[in-house]
Amino acid sequence: MSRFIAISRPLAAAARVQVARSAVATRSAVQIRNYSSEHHEESFEDFTARFVKFFDNVDDLFELQRGLNNAFGYDLVPSPSVIEAALKAARRVNDYPTAVRIFEGLKVKAGSDALFKQYMDELAPLKAQLGVETKEELGF
Known part of the structure; x- marks a missing residue:
């Protein structure tokens, strides 16, 4: 069983990196509005x-x-x-x-x-x- 856990950990780390990359790409494409500046x-x-x-x-x-x-x-x-x-x-x-x-x-x-x-x-x-x-x- 430990063999499967060892294999899944690198895959989970790679998935986290991929999710982080997509979040950065999404964040840069989103326009952020500053509504409080006109208060x-x-x-x-x-x-x-x-x-x-x-x-x-x-x-x-x-x-x-x-x-x-x-x-x-x-x-x-x-x-x-x-x-x-x-x-x-x-x-x-x-x-x-x-x-x-x-x-x-x-x-x-x-x-x-x-x-x-x-x-x-x-x-x-x-x-x-x-x-x-x-x-x-x-x-x-």
């Missing part, structure tokens, strides 16, 4: 306008949750107008749990109790109008 910085106002527009046009739960993941995925706290639009969208698609989760996400993104309280004070009229409570207000 522009988005201002906070543009970010806010983009997400308010997105949430105003949401018509199903999947799109709402996708938009929330995208909005909260950035390294910033979304503006109150974005949170308002998201809350209205959650009530429009009739999903109360997602509306409650928006406040949870806001609390995490705010990072401090003082900032979260400022958001809650500004959103209080809308919160009362839509009948949405936070997780703490619900007793959890």
